[in-house]
Amino acid sequence: MVPPEFPRPLDRAAIAFVLDLVRGATFDDFLLAPQFSVVERRDPRAIDLSCRLTRRISLKRPIVSANMDTVTRAPMAIVQAEEGGIGIIDRGFRPGDIQPQVREVEIVKRTQHGIIRDPYSVTVDATLTEAKALMTRSRVGTLVVTDANGRLAGLLTERDIRFVTPDRLRVRDRMTPLDHLVVHRGPASLADAQRIMTERRVKKLPLVDDDGRLLGLITSRDIVRQRKLPFATRDEHGRLMVGAAIGATGDYLERAAELIKAGVDVLVIDIAHGHSVVMDRAIAELRKGHPDVDLIAGNIGTAEGAKFLLDRGVDAIKVGIGPGGGCTTRMTTSFGVPQAQALVECRTVVADSDVPLIADGGIRRHGALALALIFGGDTAMLGSAFAGTEEAPGEIVHKSVLLPEQQKAVKVPFKVLRGMASLEAIRDRLDVEDADRVELEAIGAEGMEISVPARGSARTIVRDMMKHLCSSISYGGADSLRDLRARFWATPSAYLIKLSASARRESYDR
Numbered sequence: 204m205v206p207p208e209f210p211r212p213l214d215r216a217a218i219a220f221v222l223d224l225v226r227g228a229t230f231d232d233f234l235l236a237p238q239f240s241v242v243e244r245r246d247p248r249a250i251d252l253s254c255r256l257t258r259r260i261s262l263k264r265p266i267v268s269a270n271m272d273t274v275t276r277a278p279m280a281i282v283q284a285e286e287g288g289i290g291i292i293d294r295g296f297r298p299g300d301i302q303p304q305v306r307e308v309e310i311v312k313r314t315q316h317g318i319i320r321d322p323y324s325v326t327v328d329a330t331l332t333e334a335k336a337l338m339t340r341s342r343v344g345t346l347v348v349t350d351a352n353g354r355l356a357g358l359l360t361e362r363d364i365r366f367v368t369p370d371r372l373r374v375r376d377r378m379t380p381l382d383h384l385v386v387h388r389g390p391a392s393l394a395d396a397q398r399i400m401t402e403r404r405v406k407k408l409p410l411v412d413d414d415g416r417l418l419g420l421i422t423s424r425d426i427v428r429q430r431k432l433p434f435a436t437r438d439e440h441g442r443l444m445v446g447a448a449i450g451a452t453g454d455y456l457e458r459a460a461e462l463i464k465a466g467v468d469v470l471v472i473d474i475a476h477g478h479s480v481v482m483d484r485a486i487a488e489l490r491k492g493h494p495d496v497d498l499i500a501g502n503i504g505t506a507e508g509a510k511f512l513l514d515r516g517v518d519a520i521k522v523g524i525g526p527g528g529g530c531t532t533r534m535t536t537s538f539g540v541p542q543a544q545a546l547v548e549c550r551t552v553v554a555d556s557d558v559p560l561i562a563d564g565g566i567r568r569h570g571a572l573a574l575a576l577i578f579g580g581d582t583a584m585l586g587s588a589f590a591g592t593e594e595a596p597g598e599i600v601h602k603s604v605l606l607p608e609q610q611k612a613v614k615v616p617f618k619v620l621r622g623m624a625s626l627e628a629i630r631d632r633l634d635v636e637d638a639d640r641v642e643l644e645a646i647g648a649e650g651m652e653i654s655v656p657a658r659g660s661a662r663t664i665v666r667d668m669m670k671h672l673c674s675s676i677s678y679g680g681a682d683s684l685r686d687l688r689a690r691f692w693a694t695p696s697a698y699l700i701k702l703s704a705s706a707r708r709e710s711y712d713r
């Protein structure tokens with residue numbers, strides 16, 4: 204049983220005090236007063252940052268990459284899960300076009316696991332052209348080869364087909380046949396596999412049953428990576444975890460079924476206004492077919508919205524109406540809730556339950572993450588923070604930027620971040636390339652497209668964030684994320700400083 208992330212129940216006087224201060228306020232309206240520090244080293248490997256994503260899924264890092272088509276596809280989800288968080292694959296694919304999203308989920312699930320239960324395979328009679336196509340499609344360099352009866356017949360690697368003309372040749376002509384392979388009969392633990400692979404000096408170990416049928420494949424690369432990534436978010440088979448977003452109308456039920464079949468670990472019904480009749484129907488319909496799937500729903504930004512979702516039995520609630528970097532909802536509608544207020548209000552609603560909150564959007568500097576996680580988020584979802592990284596989808600474009608001090612323009616690499624409700628994202632989703640801007644305006648965009656400087660890997664960003672979060676824990680006099688929350692909510696008046704305009708400038712204007 205995982206201990207509660209926030210004190211349960213929250214102290215009534217503490218709630219009243221914090222609620223009063225956060226009304227109409229967000230992260231940059233606050234500082235936290237430093238406390239007597241008890242940690243010797245601010246080391247993310249030693250400080251416990253574990254948290255809960257949903258009622259059943261725990262993470263070692265409180266980070267979720269946003270389901271946006273310029274943020275999370277398989278490469279981002281892989282890095283997030285390897286680092287201890289999770290990525291949610293967006294649903295920015297066209298209606299009815301379910302397989303592209305399913306494929307992203309499959310890629311994550313197959314990326315690195317202890318034992319690959321159903322490795323990509325071909326038959327001995329397949330052509331090398333077919334095998335090559337499967338390698339390209341799946342981004343996998345070794346295929347298992349089976350005979351007509353489904354028994355292991357060999358392995359085919361990229362190297363085996365590198366310089367051959369594939370047209371006439373069949374897999375049997377180039378594979379390493381069974382009698383040249385080291386194979387283990389029966390199940391094996393990762394430790395056993397490592398011993399066998401070291402002794403026999405092989406990098407791949409297929410496992411077969413007494414009948415020669417494949418039970419799984421273990422690769423030395425996976426064993427090494429497992430060791431290097433101690434915080435990774437894995438399912439019970441050692442595979443990386445991944446989530447996927449679905450809508451609340453259209454093809455969402457079919458999409459959900461296909462994603463579940465592909466092994467998705469958590470579904471997110473994500474719509475702009477989750478406190479709605481549309482959401483009510485969507486949850487009810489989804490639950491009819493999939494009562495047990497881990498289900499996150501959102502977004503909401505009020506206590507009433509949180510209660511609405513709590514009452515419908517979801518496994519986590521996504522909080523955030525309009526704080527996102529690519530979001531224009533507040534400008535276009537004048538509706539929304541400052542994110543600090545939204546998080547505290549929603550926290551008070553779920554305080555007696557075991558349903559976690561995801562603080563979604565508005566984390567523009569690393570320090571805001573600590574506030575999001577103290578005010579109410581069990582985890583935080585970030586979009587723009589990861590846009591522009593190597594793992595974010597999209598091409599790099601070079602733009603001229605003027606350097607005023609040198610009076611010259613230099614070409615700077617950028618990537619695009621776009622709100623999922625921006626005209627550009629809607630245009631792609633709805634398959635309406637020919638529609639003109641005026642027609643699209645009528646749909647009512649609530650997001651925009653912005654350029655963000657291209658930067659390195661999202662892995663570095665997550666690791667930096669975790670170092671800063673550990674520093675926050677140290678300044679807060681705590682020894683873990685859970686302890687920081689407990690201390691804050693025990694005496695919020697010892698921590699919370701509401702800033703004047705000049706104090707805000709002194710703190711955050713640089």
Ligand code: XMP
Pocket residue numbers: 269270271475502523525526527528529530531532563564565566567584585586587588621622623624625649650651
């Ligand atoms: P950050 O601030 O991390 O926020 O970039 C990511 C979150 O922004 C939300 N999002 C949108 N909200 N219109 C909106 O109102 C949009 O077009 C839009 N696109 C993304 C979303 O919740 C995401 O996780």
